[in-house]
Amino acid sequence: MSPASSSRSRTSRYALGAEALLAVLLVLLPLALGGAPLWVHGPLVVLGGLAFVLACVGAWRQRRSLHLPLLALPLGAGALLCLLQLIPLPPGLLDVLSPEAAGLRDFALVPLGLDGARPLSLDPPATWRELARYLAYLLIFVAAVQVCRSGRARHRLLSTLAFSGAAVAVVGLLHALLGLDRLFGVISFVHARPPLLTPFGNPNHLAAFLGLSATVSLGLALSSGSRTRAVPFVVATVLGGAGVLLSLSRGGIAFFIFGQLAFALLLFGRRAGTERARAWNRGGAVLLCLLAVLTVGAQLASERLVAELETADSVEKLSHSKVELWPVLASVARAYPLGMGRGAFESAFPRYQERPVINTLTHPENAVLQLATEWGVPGLLLLAVGLWGFVRLWRREGLETVELAVLAGVAALGLHDLFDFSLELPASAVAAWVALASVARPDDRERSEAPRGHAPLRVLAVGGVLTGVALAALLPGWSTLRQAEEELGALVAARAPLDEVRARGLALMDQHPADHALQDLMGIALAEEGRPEAVEALAFANRALFLNPVDARAHRVAARALLTLGRRTQAFLEYRLAFEAGDREVLWHEALERARTLAELQSLTPDSARDAVQLATELMRTRRHEAAIPWLAWARERFDAAPELVQLWEREARLRLERGELEGAEAASEEVTRRAPDALSSYLLRADVLHAQGRNGEALEALEALRPRFPGNVELSFTLARLQVDAGLTRRARETLQQVSPFVSNLGQRAQLFMLEGSSFEKEGHRARALESWKSAVRIQPGAGMWFKVARLHESLYQFDAAARAVREGMALQPVEQRAEGEAWVARLEAAERQRVEARRRERDGGPDERDRTLRAMGSDEDVDAAEDEAP
Numbered sequence: 001m002s003p004a005s006s007s008r009s010r011t012s013r014y015a016l017g018a019e020a021l022l023a024v025l026l027v028l029l030p031l032a033l034g035g036a037p038l039w040v041h042g043p044l045v046v047l048g049g050l051a052f053v054l055a056c057v058g059a060w061r062q063r064r065s066l067h068l069p070l071l072a073l074p075l076g077a078g079a080l081l082c083l084l085q086l087i088p089l090p091p092g093l094l095d096v097l098s099p100e101a102a103g104l105r106d107f108a109l110v111p112l113g114l115d116g117a118r119p120l121s122l123d124p125p126a127t128w129r130e131l132a133r134y135l136a137y138l139l140i141f142v143a144a145v146q147v148c149r150s151g152r153a154r155h156r157l158l159s160t161l162a163f164s165g166a167a168v169a170v171v172g173l174l175h176a177l178l179g180l181d182r183l184f185g186v187i188s189f190v191h192a193r194p195p196l197l198t199p200f201g202n203p204n205h206l207a208a209f210l211g212l213s214a215t216v217s218l219g220l221a222l223s224s225g226s227r228t229r230a231v232p233f234v235v236a237t238v239l240g241g242a243g244v245l246l247s248l249s250r251g252g253i254a255f256f257i258f259g260q261l262a263f264a265l266l267l268f269g270r271r272a273g274t275e276r277a278r279a280w281n282r283g284g285a286v287l288l289c290l291l292a293v294l295t296v297g298a299q300l301a302s303e304r305l306v307a308e309l310e311t312a313d314s315v316e317k318l319s320h321s322k323v324e325l326w327p328v329l330a331s332v333a334r335a336y337p338l339g340m341g342r343g344a345f346e347s348a349f350p351r352y353q354e355r356p357v358i359n360t361l362t363h364p365e366n367a368v369l370q371l372a373t374e375w376g377v378p379g380l381l382l383l384a385v386g387l388w389g390f391v392r393l394w395r396r397e398g399l400e401t402v403e404l405a406v407l408a409g410v411a412a413l414g415l416h417d418l419f420d421f422s423l424e425l426p427a428s429a430v431a432a433w434v435a436l437a438s439v440a441r442p443d444d445r446e447r448s449e450a451p452r453g454h455a456p457l458r459v460l461a462v463g464g465v466l467t468g469v470a471l472a473a474l475l476p477g478w479s480t481l482r483q484a485e486e487e488l489g490a491l492v493a494a495r496a497p498l499d500e501v502r503a504r505g506l507a508l509m510d511q512h513p514a515d516h517a518l519q520d521l522m523g524i525a526l527a528e529e530g531r532p533e534a535v536e537a538l539a540f541a542n543r544a545l546f547l548n549p550v551d552a553r554a555h556r557v558a559a560r561a562l563l564t565l566g567r568r569t570q571a572f573l574e575y576r577l578a579f580e581a582g583d584r585e586v587l588w589h590e591a592l593e594r595a596r597t598l599a600e601l602q603s604l605t606p607d608s609a610r611d612a613v614q615l616a617t618e619l620m621r622t623r624r625h626e627a628a629i630p631w632l633a634w635a636r637e638r639f640d641a642a643p644e645l646v647q648l649w650e651r652e653a654r655l656r657l658e659r660g661e662l663e664g665a666e667a668a669s670e671e672v673t674r675r676a677p678d679a680l681s682s683y684l685l686r687a688d689v690l691h692a693q694g695r696n697g698e699a700l701e702a703l704e705a706l707r708p709r710f711p712g713n714v715e716l717s718f719t720l721a722r723l724q725v726d727a728g729l730t731r732r733a734r735e736t737l738q739q740v741s742p743f744v745s746n747l748g749q750r751a752q753l754f755m756l757e758g759s760s761f762e763k764e765g766h767r768a769r770a771l772e773s774w775k776s777a778v779r780i781q782p783g784a785g786m787w788f789k790v791a792r793l794h795e796s797l798y799q800f801d802a803a804a805r806a807v808r809e810g811m812a813l814q815p816v817e818q819r820a821e822g823e824a825w826v827a828r829l830e831a832a833e834r835q836r837v838e839a840r841r842r843e844r845d846g847g848p849d850e851r852d853r854t855l856r857a858m859g860s861d862e863d864v865d866a867a868e869d870e871a872p
Contacts, residue, residue: 014054014055014057014058014061015054015055015058015062015146015147015150015153016153017051017054017058018050018051018052018054018055018058018143018146018147019147019153019156019157021047021048021050021051021054021143022051022140022143022144022147022157022434023156023157023160024047025044025047025048025051025140025430025434026157026160026161026164026430026431026434027160027164027167028043028047029044029426029427029430029431030164030165030167030168030199030200030209030427030431031168031199032199032427033187033199033200033201034199034200034201034202034205034206034209034425034426034427034428035425035426035427035429035430036201036425038129038478038480040426041129041132041133041136041426041474041477042471042474044132044133044136044426044430045135045136045467045470045471045474046467046471048136048137048139048140048143048467049136049139049463049464049466049467049470049471051139051140051143051144051147052139052140052143052460052463052467053460053463053464053467054143055142055143055146055147056146056456056457056459056460056463057456057460058146059146059456060456060457060460064146064149064456065455065456066142066146066455066456066459067145067146067149067441067442068142068145068459069145069389069437069440070385070388070389070392070440071141071386071389071390071393071436071440072138072141072142072145073382073385073386073389074382074383074385074386074389075134075137075138075141075433076134076138077378077382077385078134078342078375078379078382079131079134079135079138079466081339081342081375081378081379081382082127082128082130082131082134082342083131084120085119085120085121085127085338085339085341085342085375086119086120086121086124086127086128086131087119087120088116088117088118088119089117089118089119089120090117091105091106091117091118094117094118094120097120097338098120098336098337098338098340100335100336100340101118101120101122101336101340102118104122104351104513104514104546104547105118105513107543107546108509108513108514108519108543108546108547109509109510109513111539111543112506112509113506114506114509114510114513118513119341120338120339120340120341121340121341121342121343121344122340122341122344122347122348122513122514123341123343123344123346123347123348123481123512123513123514123515124341124476124511125476125477125478125479125480125511125512126341126342126343126344126346126347126477126480126481127341127342127343127344127477128473128474128475128476128477129343129473129474129477130342130343131342131469131470131473131477132470132471132473132474132477133426133429135466135467135469135470135473136470137429137430137433138466139463139466139467139470140430140433140434141433141434141436141437142459142463144157144433144434144437144438145437145440145441146441147437148437148438148441149441149442154438154441155220155402157434157438158216158219158220158402158406158435158438159220159233161212161213161216161431161434161435162213162214162216162217162220162233162236162237162240163217163232163236164213164431165209165210165212165213165214165216165217165236165239165240165243166213166217166235166236166239166240168198168199168200168206168209168210168213168243169198169210169239169240169242169243170239171197171198171199172196172197172198172206172243172246173196173239173242173243173246175196175197175198176196176197176246180197181197183197183198183199189201194206194247195246195247195248196243196246196247196248198243200427203247203248203249203252204247204249204251204252204416204420204422205420205422205425205427205428206243206244206247206249206252207243207244207247207249207251207252207253207256207416208249208252208255208413208416208417208420208422208428209422209427209428209431210240210241210243210244210247210252210256211240211244211252211255211256211259211409211412211413211416212259212409212410212412212413212428212431212432212435213236213240213409213431214236214237214239214240214241214243214244214256214409215256215259215260215263215405215406215408215409215412216402216405216406216409216435217233217234217236217237217240218233218234218237218260218263218405219263219401219402219403219404219405219406219409220233220402220405221233221234221237222267222401222402222405223400223401223402241256244256251416251419251420252416252420255412255413255415255416256412258412258415259408259409259411259412259413260408262408262411262412263404263405263408263409266404266407266408267401267404322365322366322419325361325364325365326366326369328352328354329364329366329369329372329373330369330372331352332349332352332373333369333372333373333376335352336373336376337376337377338375338376338377338378339373339374339375339376339378339379340373340374341374342374342375343374344374344514345361345362345363345364345370345373345374346360346361346362346363346481347481347512347514347515348514349361349364349373350516350547350548350550350551351514351516351546351547351548351549353548353549353550354550355550356550356552356580356581356582362421363421363424364421365419365420365421366417366418366419367383367414367417367418367421367423368380368383368418370421370424371383389440390407390410390411390414390436393407393436393439393440394407396439399439402438403438403439406435406436406438406439407439409435410432410435410436413428413432479508479511479512481512481515481517484508484511484512484515484518485515485517485518485521487504487508488501488504488505488508488518488521488522489521491504491525492521492524492525498525498526498529498533501522501525502522505518505521505522505525514547515547516543516544516545516547516548516551516554517544517553519540519541519543519544519547519554520540520541520544520551520553520554520557522537522540523537523538523540523541523544523554523557523558523561524537524553524557524560525537526540526561527557527560527561527564528560528561528563528564529564530564531564531565534560534561534562534564534565535561535565537557537558537560537561537564538558538561538562538565540557541554541555541557541558541561542554542558544557550581550582551581552578552579552581552582552583552586553578553583555574555575555577555578555581555583556574556575556578556583556586556590558571558574559571559572559574559575559578559591562574563594568596568600569599569600569603572591572595572600572601572603572604573603575587575590575591575604576591576603576604576605576606579591579606579611580606580607587604587606587615587618588614588618591604592604592615592618592619592622592624593622595627596627597627598627598630598631598634601627601631602631602634605631605635605638609639609642609643609644609645610644612635612638612639612644612648613644613647613648613651616628616631616632616635616647616648616651617651619631620651620654620655620658625655625658625659628651628655629652629655629656632648632651632652632655635648636648636649645675646672646675646676646679649668649671649672649675650668650672650681650682650685652664652668653665653668653669653671653672653685653689654685654688656668657688657689657692660692662689662692662693665689665692666689666693669682669685669686669689672685673685673686680706680710680713680715680716683702683703683706683716684703684715684716684719686699686702687699687702687703687719687723688719690702691723691726696723696726696727699723700720700723700724700727700729703716703719703720703723704720707720712740712742712743713740713743714740714743714744714745714749717736717737717739717740718737718740718749718752718753718756720733720736721733721734721736721737721756721760722756722759724736724760725756725759725760725763728763730760730761730763730764731760733756733760734757734760737753737756737757740753741753747780747781748781750780751776751777751778751780751781752777754773754774754776754777754780755773755774755777755786757773758770758771758772758773758774758777761773762793767793767796767797768797770793771790771793771794771797774786774789774790774793775790778790782809782813783810783813784810784811784813784814785810786810787806787807787809787810787813788806788807788810788822790806791803791804791806791807791810791825791829794806795829798836800829800830800832800833800836801829801833803829804826804829804830804833807822807825807826807829808822808826810822811823811826
């Protein structure tokens with residue numbers, strides 16, 4: 001064997017090693033939840049660095065130069081930009097380069113003693129992670145370019161991408177067929193409910209990845225030498241395309257179709273003689289395959305697809321979902337000409353939110369605005385360079401069929417990212433860069449012996465340095481917003497010493513200076529610890545509102561601190577602001593129980609009449625009757641022109657009914673009838689007033705007359721049945737319940753039906769039947785009061801052991817401080833059960849059964865028989 005051939009043999013091993021590592025990344029990243037977990041960054045950097053090293057060694061052993069395409073420039077320059085954004089700057093220079101970042105430093109950090117030099121990045125750990133990722137992408141791309149100089153290696157890598165997409169789609173289909181709601185039966189997505197359960201929790205990201213892999217697999221099918229070899233790739237295309245449709249991602253479906261059509265047009269555009277005829281055949285095959293995919297997808301999920309597409313039947317709906325944020329994001333980009341820091345959007349954007357949001361906006365969902373906000377003008381320049389490099393690939397002569405498929409798939413993925421952020425996930429990003437490397441490789445006629453290119457050993461040294469920098473960047477980048485908030489939140493929840501909370505909180509704020517949640521947590525820890533601490537808590541709340549003007553939790557912190565300081569009226573204004581900022585539970589679960597006076601309730605009242613009605617309901621629920629009556633009078637004046645005014649009158653009528661103020665209840669009921677004469681609620685209220693006045697006949701007559709007007713109305717039937725039970729018309733009550741039973745639509749109503757049925761049996765003295773109805777009710781809707789009702793019925797049937805069990809069930813649903821009476825009840829029942837057992841023992845010894853005689857004298861035969869059947 002000659003030395004040259006030996007060298008080439010050894011080189012092939014290194015190239016195969018680099019190829020294997022790249023293939024591992026193409027398979028591992030989609031399975032690792034799309035690369036979203038933080039731990040993925042370590043394997044990404046290590047495998048990318050090793051692939052680069054092996055590719056460089058292989059090029060050196062094969063005496064080839066290393067090719068660096070133009071597309072490598074945005075990756076390398078992007079890493080450099082991240083590094084520049086992490087350099088600490090003196091306050092004066094920071095003020096010149098980024099006034100917004102300087103203002104944040106002066107307002108949110110300097111008062112805490114964090115007055116050192118700050119970088120441009122508003123979330124340095126996130127920017128460190130981005131630095132590591134861009135270096136990893138650069139290493140992977142250059143290694144893939146070198147590996148793809150071999151036609152067989154190129155085909156194997158693209159096949160790996162194609163079959164990885166097909167495997168992800170198969171995983172989703174199997175989960176759907178087996179009815180699994182946990183990924184692989186183990187992992188449960190907390191904040192996502194994807195229509196197709198795969199490692200991608202976001203259906204848009206799933207559709208983007210499958211769209212690229214399916215387009216590449218179709219290109220491989222068309223470039224295969226025989227039909228037999230093409231079959232696996234056609235199957236992969238159909239599976240990937242079906243996965244796109246089943247994801248129900250509107251953007252993913254649209255841009256998948258765009259990618260297929262673009263691929264077909266590229267094939268149709270070929271001009272050369274016989275090649276042109278072949279191109280027309282292949283273009284037609286693309287369209288036929290697209291039609292097959294759409295047909296299969298329509299068969300599998302036609303109803304779900306129609307329902308999803310109906311939610312986006314106009315441009316206006318699309319505007320209200322994502323596009324409406326573009327002007328706000330553009331203004332943010334203008335405020336940061338050098339960027340807020342790559343990866344810092346999640347922590348920095350809340351400062352510019354104009355209205356409360358339910359979910360945290362982690363990305364702008366627009367690739368251009370993402371780079372504009374995080375990298376500023378330099379980011380847009382790099383994007384222009386990247387687009388120019390892509391266009392140069394597009395315009396190359398002699399592109400193969402699979403290369404056209406790659407370009408069409410990557411173009412569709414990039415356009416999709418104008419409405420999403422799929423390329424922010426390593427799975428999609430690595431797939432796109434490896435696919436582009438198969439096109440950006442040197443032409444086959446450009447051999448390594450030519451003078452152009454770079455010396456592999458020199459590049460190898462640079463790659464080793466870049467790999468080390470990337471691994472080092474992961475150390476400061478290991479801290480995330482979620483981890484920091486959970487760590488500080490755990491200290492606050494555990495009521496750790498304030499000095500410890502302060503020290504750790506300041507350290508985390510130094511790492512994540514733009515995170516408003518850390519300021520909130522510090523305020524929560526201090527708000528109720530005394531007057532000096534309350535003043536400090538107010539300062540934290542103020543800084544949190546600077547970082548997020550619509551932060552509901554900051555208003556709650558301010559309210560607690562103001563209560564500690566004795567400034568009650570202002571405190572309840574803060575509670576109201578917290579409610580209006582999105583904390584929909586703060587009024588009912590915290591503020592209402594702390595309000596004492598009418599003025600405080602007035603400060604607490606939201607500006608919406610609908611919310612005021614809910615506040616009135618909560619006042620009644622908590623039995624704040626003395627405060628509710630004057631507040632209702634004020635609220636009626638406050639919302640005099642609102643349609644909900646009639647509901648405020650209705651609340652007052654029912655409140656006065658509860659208090660036994662029948663004259664006032666009747667006057668309020670008449671007002672309700674005057675304002676809403678045809679509403680069913682008005683009639684029901686009037687019937688309740690008549691019943692409270694002892695005019696049961698009039699109430700029953702009025703409700704009976706309403707049944708033809710409101711057939712099948714559950715609330716009307718329940719009210720009528722309740723009045724019939726009270727009037728002793730128990731059989732008619734059960735008939736009423738039986739007639740409305742088909743219209744009962746939820747478990748709460750079903751439980752109420754059983755309770756009314758049980759009350760009717762109990763009214764007749766059929767306690768055993770009543771017990772069965774109440775048992776059915778408590779199984780549907782467990783509650784302490786209902787369990788105690790079951791216990792009383794068991795006790796009345798001398799079933800003391802069962803009664804004790806029911807009391808224990810009810811006690812388990814009570815707070816610990818309210819269980820004393822239940823424990824005494826259980827003790828009495830257990831004593832009675834012991835006496836019963838002792839009596840039975842005496843009976844077995846020949847004594848008379850006094851219990852049975854007494855029971856038969858006191859209860860009906862039905863109850864005695866039921867007691868004998870159920871007694872242990």
